[in-house]
Amino acid sequence: MAAVEVRNGYKYYGSKSNPKIVLNQLNMNVMRGSIYGLLGASGCGKTTLLSCIVGQRCLNGGEVNVLGVKPGLPGSGVPGSRVGFMPQEIALVGEMTVKETVFYFGRIYGLTDERIRDKFKTLKDLLQLPPARQMVKQCSGGQQRRLSFACAMIHDPELLILDEPTVGLDPMLREKIWDFLVETTRNSKLAVIITTHYIEEAKQANCIGLMRNGVLLAEDTPTNIMIKFGTQSIEDAFLILSQRQGNEDELVQILDQNRNQASVPTATLPTEVIDTHEPNTMEKPPFRHEVVESENRKKIFFTTKGTIKALMTKNFVQLFRQPSGFIFMLFFPIIQLSTFYLAIGLTPKDLNLGVFSGEVKSYSECFDDNLITVFNANDSCQFNKLSCRFIQELDDDVATRKYYATESEALKDAKRVNTVGYIHFAHNFSESLYALMEDGIHAPDGAVDNAEIGVHIDMTDQQVAFFMQRKLRDKFSNFMEKVVEECNASKALVELPVQFQDPIYGSNDIEFQQYCAPGVVMTMVFFLATLMTATVFISERMDGIWDRTLLAGVSATEMLWAHLLTQLIIMTLQSFEVIMFIGLVFDTYNKGDTMTLIGLLTMTAFCGMLFGLFISVFCKTHTEANFVATGAFYPMIILCGLLWPLESMPGFLQDLVMVLPFTIPSISARNVIEKGWSITNEKVYNGFLVMAAWTIIFFALCLVGIRRKA
Numbered sequence: 222m223a224a225v226e227v228r229n230g231y232k233y234y235g236s237k238s239n240p241k242i243v244l245n246q247l248n249m250n251v252m253r254g255s256i257y258g259l260l261g262a263s264g265c266g267k268t269t270l271l272s273c274i275v276g277q278r279c280l281n282g283g284e285v286n287v288l289g290v291k292p293g294l295p296g297s298g299v300p301g302s303r304v305g306f307m308p309q310e311i312a313l314v315g316e317m318t319v320k321e322t323v324f325y326f327g328r329i330y331g332l333t334d335e336r337i338r339d340k341f342k343t344l345k346d347l348l349q350l351p352p353a354r355q356m357v358k359q360c361s362g363g364q365q366r367r368l369s370f371a372c373a374m375i376h377d378p379e380l381l382i383l384d385e386p387t388v389g390l391d392p393m394l395r396e397k398i399w400d401f402l403v404e405t406t407r408n409s410k411l412a413v414i415i416t417t418h419y420i421e422e423a424k425q426a427n428c429i430g431l432m433r434n435g436v437l438l439a440e441d442t443p444t445n446i447m448i449k450f451g452t453q454s455i456e457d458a459f460l461i462l463s464q465r466q467g468n469e470d471e472l473v474q475i476l477d478q479n480r481n482q483a484s485v486p487t488a489t490l491p492t493e494v495i496d497t498h499e500p501n502t503m504e505k506p507p508f509r510h511e512v513v514e515s516e517n518r519k520k521i522f523f524t525t526k527g528t529i530k531a532l533m534t535k536n537f538v539q540l541f542r543q544p545s546g547f548i549f550m551l552f553f554p555i556i557q558l559s560t561f562y563l564a565i566g567l568t569p570k571d572l573n574l575g576v577f578s579g580e581v582k583s584y585s586e587c588f589d590d591n592l593i594t595v596f597n598a599n600d601s602c603q604f605n606k607l608s609c610r611f612i613q614e615l616d617d618d619v620a621t622r623k624y625y626a627t628e629s630e631a632l633k634d635a636k637r638v639n640t641v642g643y644i645h646f647a648h649n650f651s652e653s654l655y656a657l658m659e660d661g662i663h664a665p666d667g668a669v670d671n672a673e674i675g676v677h678i679d680m681t682d683q684q685v686a687f688f689m690q691r692k693l694r695d696k697f698s699n700f701m702e703k704v705v706e707e708c709n710a711s712k713a714l715v716e717l718p719v720q721f722q723d724p725i726y727g728s729n730d731i732e733f734q735q736y737c738a739p740g741v742v743m744t745m746v747f748f749l750a751t752l753m754t755a756t757v758f759i760s761e762r763m764d765g766i767w768d769r770t771l772l773a774g775v776s777a778t779e780m781l782w783a784h785l786l787t788q789l790i791i792m793t794l795q796s797f798e799v800i801m802f803i804g805l806v807f808d809t810y811n812k813g814d815t816m817t818l819i820g821l822l823t824m825t826a827f828c829g830m831l832f833g834l835f836i837s838v839f840c841k842t843h844t845e846a847n848f849v850a851t852g853a854f855y856p857m858i859i860l861c862g863l864l865w866p867l868e869s870m871p872g873f874l875q876d877l878v879m880v881l882p883f884t885i886p887s888i889s890a891r892n893v894i895e896k897g898w899s900i901t902n903e904k905v906y907n908g909f910l911v912m913a914a915w916t917i918i919f920f921a922l923c924l925v926g927i928r929r930k931a
């Protein structure tokens with residue numbers, strides 16, 4: 222009875238108009254209880270044929286029947302527990318131990334732990350597996366191959382497909398594996414398809430298929446093949462066949478011969494000659510596939526829980542055993558937050574400010590303890606060296622003062638950027654100020670000018686310049702208030718008629734850091750999740766683990782859920798860590814509910830994770846994924862009002878950026894932190910809604926992408 226039948230198999234890569242034909246009207250029969258050696262040069266289409274047999278790929282024409290079912294039908298067990306597949310690449314998780322790897326595959330195939338333990342014992346001896354606790358990445362190439370073989374065998378499949386299993390193994394072990402396969406197929410119904418480059422070892426197979434350029438040139442027992450071509454070895458027979466394939470007349474002959482045999486290949490023309498546009502369906506009746514047992518469906522449904530558990534265990538092991546992954550996950554947020562809180566938005570310190578006063582010959586006069594600046598007698602005041610008094614008012618929290626003998630020297634140093642600028646006082650600053658206070662609007666013009674403190678600032682560093690301007694204004698105001706107080710005059714004389722009362726929200730000394738912190742933390746958490754997810758998924762796909770797990774019968778949806786759940790746990794912990802860290806270490810206040818913030822941050826991370834998944838679905842390599850993630854990061858930082866108020870943007874842009882994932886959520890976070898609003902407030906829950914909407918959009922796009930690829 223046939224385990225695998227391929228009829229007129231036709232497969233191409235590329236577009237229909239310009240196809241690259243890989244399987245060309247190929248016929249193949251693999252009997253139960255036998256070994257089928259599939260031989261052929263590199264690139265002839267062996268792996269493609271195997272992937273169509275296990276349901277990983279679909280034929281473009283022709284039919285496949287595997288164990289009585291059409292591969293890929295839900296509940297058919299193909300791909301799944303009825304088939305064992307050992308791919309060409311190792312496709313194992315490097316961070317798992319040998320034992321964990323065997324248990325992982327056993328569990329996703331739905332085996333009980335006891336059964337896995339028994340099987341592991343047998344396979345360990347047979348295949349000389351490395352020590353159970355050794356990590357896969359620490360195994361040699363040959364050891365990894367043997368382990369991969371064990372994983373394909375763990376569940377006693379009905380069909381075993383081995384793509385180059387003996388590459389890199391020593392002759393003794395190769396022989397052992399062949400002996401095992403011969404013995405097992407003799408005593409059971411197990412069917413084995415094996416591809417190999419060591420043509421002579423295939424002598425032990427019950428049947429050999431010689432393949433070239435997508436065509437099966439011959440299919441027979443090794444002895445018959447050698448007799449047919451009058452050779453001593455299969456290799457020579459293969460050589461003769463390959464030479465014949467190059468000769469068109471001979472080809473037609475082979476084709477006729479094969480057509481007369483029902484079960485052997487019907488098309489043996491090379492790809493360049495044969496008419497490939499319409500696959501030949503011949504007159505054979507279609508396959509009668511077995512009805513898929515509902516029992517199988519039930520089994521798959523009940524094993525889902527165990528599968529998710531196995532997948533999640535694998536994900537955690539993978540993450541925690543990678544030092545870089547663990548450090549990235551735990552310490553990267555802390556490092557990023559620390560750098561942000563230490564570097565952004567704090568008050569500038571250690572600035573140098575030049576000072577020139579025409580009132581004094583030597584600045585030591587200003588620091589003379591006997592210096593009296595205000596004389597108050599007979600309801601009038603006399604001022605003496607008031608510039609010194611202002612200089613004393615300027616303490617180190619404003620800037621370190623550098624004193625100059627001339628204004629030109631102060632200017633020269635400011636131009637060399639040794640100071641952020643300088644202030645200067647006229648030689649008659651005190652008298653002019655006195656005149657201004659005494660005579661008011663009747664004071665001479667010169668007095669008005671000379672009573673001013675001249676400030677020259679380097680405006681190229683705007684933040685420092687604004688800081689200096691604000692500080693000088695505040696200091697001047699304090700200074701004048703003290704002077705008029707000593708003169709027994711009313712403060713109202715020097716106070717601005719504009720009074721800033723207690724703020725409605727926030728405080729007068731709020732730092733810029735408070736404004737941008739929510740946005741910075743949110744983008745950090747989002748893109749961290751994006752990068753982690755994209756990296757995990759792309760690595761898994763590139764290493765072949767994704768495909769191998771799918772071939773074990775696990776659905777893409779189950780794998781997706783397992784990853785999402787793993788990441789969700791990590792993201793929740795990370796959000797908690799972030800909030801606690803900035804609260805405890807940087808003493809950041811939060812007037813609102815911490816759980817609301819953790820919730821919003823976790824949602825942000827979850828959304829970032831789905832964005833990472835979205836990237837991994839549409840990008841083939843890590844480089845492409847990094848380009849997309851970095852490309853998205855900067856527009857978000859710039860456009861979402863995280864660093865600069867939205868109100869400064871043109872109106873149309875303001876409307877546009879409202880739909881971006883960080884604009885409204887960062888406002889919500891600020892509303893919680895600064896205003897103490899709860900989640901019931903529209904301006905808080907809006908942020909949750911926007912994040913939820915983006916999460917749904919990314920999820921839907923991922924599903925569409927994954928289904929299209931499937």
Ligand SMILES: Nc1ncnc2c1ncn2[C@@H]1O[C@H](COP(=O)(O)OP(=O)(O)OP(=O)(O)O)[C@@H](O)[C@H]1O
Pocket residue numbers: 234235241243261262263264265266267268269270309
């Ligand atoms: N996804 C793909 N897209 C386009 N071409 C592909 C794809 N996969 C394989 N091919 C091409 O199809 C041909 C057959 O590839 P396949 O991997 O099936 O060969 P093979 O016989 O298994 O080779 P090897 O023994 O080296 O593994 C090759 O020319 C290969 O370049």
